[in-house]
Amino acid sequence: MELQEFKTKVLPLKDRLFRIALSMLKSTEEAEDALQDVMAKLWAKRDRLAGYNSIDALAVTIIKNQCLDKLKSIKHKHQLDIQEMEFDSGFISPQRKIELSESMQLMMKAFEGLPEQQRLLITLRDVEGYEYDEIALQTGLAVNNIRVGLSRARKAARQAYLKETSYEGI
Structure with missing residues (x-):
């Protein structure tokens, strides 16, 4: 694979x-480092990329493994790097902005x-919009296992969110 083909197939x-x-590492700097390492790995493999069914699936697998390695190698502090939220739906009152921000944090x-x-499955399906068969290629899981994992993840996240937002005793 030449440079121009790499630019059109891999860089996008x-x-x-x-x-x-970023969803796995929770740090912009660490995510950028991981991305740079993955791009270097893909460039090093550029002559063999044509042999893969999906360069997309390969790249996601490599980034996932790179992030997991990073998480295992350091004591990762779970810091939430939330930048200022932008609201482009017109005027929103300051109180509503605070409510939305708190809701997002929860x-x-x-x-x-x-x-x-489960976080990876939600990211791939709900954030990135992958189909179940694409997720299966990237994770090595069966489609039924993906569906079950997503269902459990959504249910657990919903319960945790509702537990935090409910005011017992009221």
Whole structure:
């Protein structure tokens, strides 16, 4: 694979790979490092990329493994890197902004409490929009296992969110 073909087939994946890395590592800097390492690995394998059914699936598998290695090699502090939320639906009152921000923080907390595999499945399906068969290629899981994992992840996240938002005794 020549440079121009690499630019057209692999470089468009970088935003998706970054989002996956960011969701797993919770740090912009670490996600950028992981993405850079994966791009270097893909460049090193450029002559063999034509032999893969899906370069997309290969890239996601490599970024997932890179992030898991990073998480195993360091004591990862679960920090939530939330940048200022933008609201483009017109005027929103300051109170509503605070409510939305708090709600987002609670949802992220519920999401972070999920096991790594469930977070990955939600990211691939609900954030990235992959189909079940594409997720199966990337994770090595059976489609039925993916469906069950997603169902359990969504249910657990919903319960954790509702537990945080309910006010017992009222």
